Amino acid sequence: MPLSSHKTAGKILPLLIVGIVLLIGGAVYFLTKGSAFSNLETLPAEQYLNKPADFLGNDYAIRAQIDSQINWQKGLGRILAVTPEGSSMRLPVFVPESVGGNIHIGQRFEMRVRIEEGGLIYVEALRKY
Amino acid sequence: MLKRYASISLGLSVAYLTVSGQGMPSSPTPTAPVAQMGGSAPTSGLFESNTFLESANRVFDPTSDSMDFEDGSFVWKGRSFNLTEQRAFRARFERFLLASPSEDEEQYSQLMDDILERLSVANNNSDEAMFDTWELLFRASRFDSDGGNSVVLANQVFNAWRIRKESRGTAMSQRELEQIRVTQQEIVANRAATLRRIRENRLKQTSVSNRDENETKVDPDSALTSEDAFRALDLAETEAKIVALEAQTALTGIQAKIQFQSQIVSFFMQRRFQHALILSSFYQLIFKGSQQQLEVGKDELTAFFPNSDLTFTVDTMSFISREAINDVNKGVESVNSAYSEGRSMIALERLQETFFLGEYLPELNRIPTEQRRHMLDLYRGMIEAGELAESKDYAGVGELVESISQLASDFPKSRIISSLESAKSASDMAVFAASQYRNLGDIDQARAELQTAMEIWPLNPAIREFQQETTKLATAGSQGVQVFDDLMKREDARGIYERRLELGFALSDDEARRPLLLEVVDQVARIELLVKQSEELVKQGNPYAAWEMLAEAAKIGPDDGPLNRARADLAPRVADFVRYLNRADRQTEDSQYAAALAAYLMAQDVYPASRLCREGVDRTAALLMSVLSKNAAAVEVPETLE
Incomplete structure (x- = not known):
């Protein structure tokens, strides 16, 4: 045994x-x-809006509420207007189709973004909060 | 081209002078058709003008309905009196309004009343009393108001008395002749009896003796026959004289009666009603009851009683005269009442009627001097306004209407002003239509419209302006091509727009330049419209929308002077909005679509209703997606190749 x-x-x-x-x-x-x-640092929205070129290539976090969907293209993604926390101004962000799921107006998301060519705020990841 | 406009200018000048010289159009022209240029030109004709004239004729005619100056008559109780011509009546009426009641007239009035009272059948109608009354007529004739008519009246009475006296003398002669005739008849009768007795005696004597001697002696029978014949002749003569006297008496009586009645009718027709009444009273006292029936003036009286078969007497004449005097009394009362109530227009109308009927009656003196002067002013104003309306001097009519309405509160001022404005508008519309036709190059229609405008209102200032403008255009037209080319070379669209009228004339036949002109004019007109809308929005407190209008206009003509001045004026009020928009535009130009999109969103936050922002967002988002799509495709291809 x-x-x-x-x-x-x-x-x-x-x-x-x-x-x-x-x-x-x-x-x-x-x-x-x-x-x-x-x-990640939070994107300084005011400075970005005044001079987007200064932020090219940087990664930031954005906590924002979805204001509206500006454009959507199948297989590509969507352009959203979001209002960052603590700001009254809206920012345009691009959410690739591979990143975003169902996104509704008024929802709050925490996003990891990169400032791409032309000042595009490219969302690499997001999650609700 | 130049000749054509010179022709219209000259032609219209001649037409204007002709119509102005005439004072009014000779005949109405048919209504001109409607001109078309960006809208319809008005249709104008003589309807408004005629309406005004009819209205003016009614309003400014101070005479009453009972007066007809075309027929020269005044109608009272269905009977027409001769009014003579209007000018003469006006002169007499104005003379009355200018005169003041005098003490003499008051005394004359009392005297005439006294005479009438004395002749009343209720008073003493003895020959002596009648004679005393008759003498008063000479006193009455000394007053100016009487016009010597009392003397005529007195003469008529005197004539009747004389005829009556002569008639009495004739009656005496007739009685004497009748006595002679009786005597002569007796003599003739006695002679016949004597002759019969002699014949009987002779027959007895002849049968007894001396039949042979009969042939040698004088025959006594034949002598008696001759005397008898003479006596019979005397008798016949006497009888003839009696018949002649009787006929003369009858004729004299008829003549007297007819003369008397004729004078009564004459006084009545002259509207000397008091004199007619006095003479009628004398007639009734002088002539016996069986002579009261009228032999003359029956036609005149029939007009007062058209549907009756009455036997007209002197009493009838008295009745109508008294009725006229009563009417004048009532007329004066109504004039004074209307005037005291401020109804001067009614007072004036009634006064004219009353004046014409009672022009020679002292009752009119109850109208006070001040009231007469006021109505004289009103009367003159009305006459003058009527004449101005006839000559279509509407400006003059407008001024007079104001002054007349101050004199008479019951004057229908609004009605005449309304008609006046309608006529003026019709003329203005016709001038406008003429301008439209001229601008379209339709000279005949332009001329017709201008003719219409002149016929409606010859003194319309717009007509002169039209002429001056046409002359100026005709002159400028010759240099138009050169001017247009210069302005086009300098790209001065605003300069072309400002001279579009003369350039339109000059280039109306130029196939190459005319489309260019229309295009430039259209562009600047749109800019002009947007700038005006922008100004209106600024007034409404919406500067962002105003800016968008100006931005829209800038797309059409960014170099337009007035537009850029408006933008410069407004920019400080919308600085943030403009800054974001400009940034968006600049970044779009640099293909920085994401940044441009962000700028548009910022601008939209300033003015959420912005159309520019909405369109900018849509446009740049689409461009951005397009770029991303290309980038994605570029990334996928190498991966596929690997």
């Missing part, structure tokens, strides 16, 4: 270790993912 008990314990332990590793890995993944928005 002792021999069979050792055999059983030898099988359970690796499984337990794998489970713990997976658990830690998952936690690390989610923690890493959340810090992808929170670590």
Whole structure:
């Protein structure tokens, strides 16, 4: 019987270790993912509107409410007008089709954006808050 | 071309002078058709003018309905009196209005009343009393108001008395002749009896003896026959004299009666009603009751009683004369009442009727001097306004209407002003139509419309302006081509627009330049319209919408002077909005569509209703998507190749 008990314990332990590793890995993944928005600077909307070219190539986080949809093209994405928190001005943002799901007017999103050529605010990721 | 406009200018000048000289159009012309140029020109004719004239004739005719100066008659109780011509009546009426009641006239009035009272059948009608009354007529004749008619009346009475006296003398002669005739008849009768007795005696003697001697002696029988014949002749002569006297008496009586009655009728027809009444009273006292039936003036009286078969007497004449005097009394009362109530127009109309009927009656003196002067002013104003209306001097009529309405509160001022304005408008519309036709190059229609305008209102100032403008255009037309080319070279669209009228004339036959002219004029007209709309929006407190109008106009003609002045004036009030829009435009030009889109959104936040922003957002969003689409396609191709 002792021999069979050792055999059983030898099988359970690796499984337990794998489970713990997976658990830690998952936690690390989610923690890493959340810090992808929170670590970014918030886009200075006023400065951007006055001189968009100064912000080309930068990544920012934007917490904003959807004001309206300006344009949509199938397979490409949509251009939205959003109102950033703490601002009365609206910004145009492009949400690629691969990023956005169902987006409704009035919803609030936290977005990770990059300022692309021509001053385009390109949304790389977003999530509701 | 130049000749054609010179022709219209000259032709119209001649037409204007002709019509002005005549004072009024000779005959109405048919209504001209409607001109078309960006709208319909008015249809004008003589309807308005005629309406005004009819209205003016009614309003400014101070005479009453009972007066007809065309027939020269005045109708009272269905009877026409001779009014003579209007000018003469007006002179007499104005003389009355200028005169003041005098003490003499008051005394004359009392004297005439006294004479009438004395002749009343209720008073003493002895010959002596009648003679005393008759003498009063000479006193009455000394007054100016009497006009010597009392003397005529007195003479008529005297004539009747003389005829009556002669008639008495004739009656005496007739009685004497009748006595002679009786005597002569007796003598003739006695002679016949004597002759019969002698014949009987002779027959007895002749049968007894001296039959032979009969042939040698004088026959006494023949002597008696001759005397008898003479006596019979005397008797016949006497009888003839009696018949002649009787005939003479009858004739004299008839003559006296007819003369008397004729004078009564004459006084009546002259509207000397008091004199007619006095003479009628004398007649009734002088002639016996069986002589009261009228032999003359029956036709005149029949007019007062058209549907009756009455036997007209001197009493009838008295009755109508008294009726006329009563009517004048009532007329004077109504004039004074209307005047005291401020109804001067009614007072004037009634006064004219009353004046004409009672011109020679002292009752008219109850109208005070001040009232007469006021009505004289009103009467003169009405006459003058009527004459001005006839000559179509509407400006003059308008001024007089004001002064007349101050004199008479019941004057229908609004009615005449309304008619006046209608006529003026009709003339103005015709001038406008003439301008439209002229601008279209339809000279005949332009001339016809101008003719119509002149017929309605010859003194219309717009006619002179039209002529001056036409002359100016005709002169400028010759240089039009050169001017247009210069302006086009300088791209001075506004300059072309401002001289469009003369250039239109000059280039009306120029197939190459005319379309260019129309295009430029259309562009500037649209700019002009937008600038005007912008001004209106600024007044309404909407500067952003105003700016959008100007921005729209700038797309048509960005170099237009008045437009840029308007933009410069408005820009400070919409600075933020303009700044964002300008930035959006600039970034669009640089293909920075995302930045342009952001600028449009900012501008839209300033003025959410902005059409420019809405269109800009749509446009730049589409451009942006287009670029993104191209970029996406460019990325996919290398991946596919890999």
